[in-house]
Amino acid sequence: MKKSILVGVSLLVAALVSTPVVVMAADTDAVSSANSFNRLLQKPAEKNLPPAEDGIHDAENDNTYVLQPPKIAFDSLVRSDFGNYVDWIKSLREQKISPRNERMGGGEEPMIMDLDIVREVRGSMPDVIFPHKGHTEWLQCSNCHPDIFIPQQGANRMNMAGILLGQKCGVCHGKVSFPVVTTTCRLCHSQAKPEGWAPSKSSASVDNPWQ
Amino acid sequence: MKIKGLVKSMRYALIGGVLALLLPFSASHAEYGDVVINNYADAAGMRPVVFPHWYHRIRFRCKVCHADLGFAFKAGGNDITMEKIIDGQFCGACHNGEVAWSIENCGMCHSGIPNTPTQIHGSTVQRLVAPSYKSMNAK
Numbered sequence: 001m002k003k004s005i006l007v008g009v010s011l012l013v014a015a016l017v018s019t020p021v022v023v024m025a026a027d028t029d030a031v032s033s034a035n036s037f038n039r040l041l042q043k044p045a046e047k048n049l050p051p052a053e054d055g056i057h058d059a060e061n062d063n064t065y066v067l068q069p070p071k072i073a074f075d076s077l078v079r080s081d082f083g084n085y086v087d088w089i090k091s092l093r094e095q096k097i098s099p100r101n102e103r104m105g106g107g108e109e110p111m112i113m114d115l116d117i118v119r120e121v122r123g124s125m126p127d128v129i130f131p132h133k134g135h136t137e138w139l140q141c142s143n144c145h146p147d148i149f150i151p152q153q154g155a156n157r158m159n160m161a162g163i164l165l166g167q168k169c170g171v172c173h174g175k176v177s178f179p180v181v182t183t184t185c186r187l188c189h190s191q192a193k194p195e196g197w198a199p200s201k202s203s204a205s206v207d208n209p210w211q
Numbered sequence: 212m213k214i215k216g217l218v219k220s221m222r223y224a225l226i227g228g229v230l231a232l233l234l235p236f237s238a239s240h241a242e243y244g245d246v247v248i249n250n251y252a253d254a255a256g257m258r259p260v261v262f263p264h265w266y267h268r269i270r271f272r273c274k275v276c277h278a279d280l281g282f283a284f285k286a287g288g289n290d291i292t293m294e295k296i297i298d299g300q301f302c303g304a305c306h307n308g309e310v311a312w313s314i315e316n317c318g319m320c321h322s323g324i325p326n327t328p329t330q331i332h333g334s335t336v337q338r339l340v341a342p343s344y345k346s347m348n349a350k
Binding site: 040041044045046048049051053054055056057058061062063064066067068070073074077082083084086088097099100101102103104110137138139140142143159161164165166170171172174175176179180181 | 270310325327
């Protein structure tokens with residue numbers, strides 16, 4: 001047993017030592033890797049990997065292999081293109097899942113409030129419609145009010161830089177509820193600017209003496 | 212050494228090779244919303260806890276844990292200890308052999324790779340190529 005592990009390791013070392021030579025030979029003819037596309041972007045190669053392969057769970061831990069692989073759980077749910085690749089709102093509304101509203105099940109039905117809040121956006125992005133409906137299907141009022149959002153018009157200043165760093169909507173969005181990425185902008189920024197709206201010009205350009 | 216031993220060695224080499232290939236990409240594969248909690252675990256000689264949000268939100272609405280059980284919306288911000296869990300607080304409200312597995316199954320929760328820091332995996336902050344952005348209006 002020990003001997004075979006030893007030989008196994010030496011075979012691996014031999015394989016690892018020999019591969020870079022081949023790669024380097026090929027690289028000398030190629031374009032410098034310093035100028036590759038998507039230099040800073042690391043895309044996951046595969047979606048919804050089982051725990052033992054996800055880079056967070058310890059593959060040395062026997063219990064890791066007993067945990068449910070996400071792919072099996074997500075198979076019957078409505079899928080999306082981001083986050084867990086599950087559309088949680090649709091999965092709930094189409095009753096693909098039936099999450100409990102109380103720890104032991106039963107109890108009161110969630111109090112769903114169908115009220116949209118429109119937030120005008122200063123820049124050129126479409127205005128934001130915040131739907132209470134989707135939120136109250138999962139949460140109760142005290143989860144957000146009054147600690148995160150003061151329930152009063154005009155009382156909650158926010159911007160995307162803060163949201164990206166975990167403030168306001170960013171307390172959940174960008175962590176557990178849908179992520180803040182290019183493909184999700186229009187999920188919130190969903191109301192077109194009023195007709196005739198034009199972005200204000202920067203004074204640095206308006207006052208530009210060379211123009 | 213017999214052929215059988217050689218086959219075994221090649222198997223170890225293969226497994227090692229596959230692990231070595233996976234290593235550089237390992238950080239980016241876990242589920243969105245997986246929380247690693249390592250406030251005290253490593254220091255106590257236990258693997259850090261991995262909490263899968265996806266598994267729990269299939270079964271519970273957010274409010275059950277984040278309102279009824281009092282979990283703050285902050286990774287590592289809840290000061291969870293095993294003593295509180297055996298008293299029925301936090302995870303212990305369900306992980307008591309009634310709703311979900313009881314706590315003698317240590318390694319089911321304490322399943323993270325040792326020394327992994329407390330984090331929410333796949334969060335926007337982790338995806339930013341530079342740590343922060345300062346608006347020109349910022350004070």
